[in-house]
Amino acid sequence: MNIPPSASALNEPVRNVRHRWTAGVVLVNVGINAAFFGPLQVLLGQQAIYFDAPQKEAILALVTGCGAAVSLVANPLFGAFSDRTLSRFGRRVPWVLIGALLGTIGLLGLTAAPGVAAMTALWCLVQLGCNGAVAAITAAIPDRVPVRQRGTVGGLASMGTTAGILVGAGVAAAVAGNFALGYIICAAVLMLGIVMYLFTSQDQPLDPSLRPPFSLRGFIVGFVRPFAFPDFCWAWLTRFLVNVGTHLVTLYLLFFLSDAVHYPDPAFGVLILTGIYAVTTLVTAVIGGLWTDRVGKRKPFVIGSSVIIALAALILAFFPSWPGALVGAAVLGVGYGAYLAVDFALLTQVLPFAADRGKDMGVINVANSLPQVIAPAVAWLLVTAVDGGYLLLYIVAAGIGLLGAVFVVKIKSVD
Secondary structure, three states: OOOOOOOOOOOOOOOOOOHHHHHHHHHHHHHHHHHHHHHHHHHHHHHHHHHHHHHHHHHHHHHHHHHHHHHHHHHHHHHHHHHOOOOOOOOOHHHHHHHHHHHHHHHHHHOOOOOHHHHHHHHHHHHHHHHHHHHHHHHHHHHHOOHHHHHHHHHHHHHHHHHHHHHHHHHHHHOOOOHHHHHHHHHHHHHHHHHHHHHHOOOOOOOHHHOOOOOHHHHHHOOOHHHHOHHHHHHHHHHHHHHHHHHHHHOOHHHHHHHOOOOOOHHHHHHHHHHHHHHHHHHHHHHHHHHHHHHOOOHHHHHHHHHHHHHHHHHHHHOOOHHHHHHHHHHHHHHHHHHHHHHHHHHHOOOOOHHHHHHHHHHHHHHHHHHHHHHHHHHHHHHHHOOOHHHHHHHHHHHHHHHHHHHHHHOOOOO
């Protein structure tokens, strides 16, 4: 689809995007999430065991928490940079490329990390780069996709996210404990994932006359300005709570299978559970996105999917066995797939300013990143401070996730 020369990068999109463009966005999400979740689910845990097995939980909490802290800054900052970018390739494409390159450097560096400090610093670099790419690619959707199509495209993008998680887990399991090789493969998947988007994005360049003069005070204030809009606040809080609950469920899955379920091959078990979770997520993400576009409503789907996610946590809490884990993974996928697709569409409809889509989506993405800072510390305390820590962990996860279903009803501008 050729964009008319007179089209503004800030116009509300009205023309449906084509399948090739959507496929490029999906593949970017596959690459980014393979780079994120291969390490998060297995590789970082295996490297923590390699450095100090008795302190593996503390090391994993430190590394993932520091990386997530970097992402809190990187996502909105890169989003704001992309809003102001005047490249002839458009506003988003340069940052997708730069972010992927930084993430690749970090992943390759992790293969030779000599200790926990280097491991932490390099994972922070991965988070910096990949969050820059996330900020750009998520902003591209409200840039290019009309509201009537956002549930569908959001569902397909979420499908790419889930496929990336599955690819990452598959890589981690396939390398059979060789985490260095796993990092190399994840880096390759990241770079391959962005290629199609780079050549099919048709990203609309920003007219220099539409870029406001730079003001440091205005730039800083811009990161909190969206919270003056109540619907934005409630949407942000809803996503934050659901993601805290979900991270609490998934963060220690490798250790849960080892220490509570006593599964003989925890890494392979994570792959099986991730596969089940991925299949159900893929199905419900696409169905949920199509369905919400058809009926024109978002909130009922967000509420229902949040309840299902909480149910998955309770299954793991009260049935800490291999069959219970299988059922829990399937239920989690059903809820989270629909949630990802529909909540993304809802979020794009509460963005206050067209000129700040990248920054505002970056602020929204903090609701994805901040739970990665909070969840490791909370999970570590719950698991190590009391007997039966996994029971308490998953009950708390369910309760926090359910709050997301409560607060979404506060949003007034979206049905």
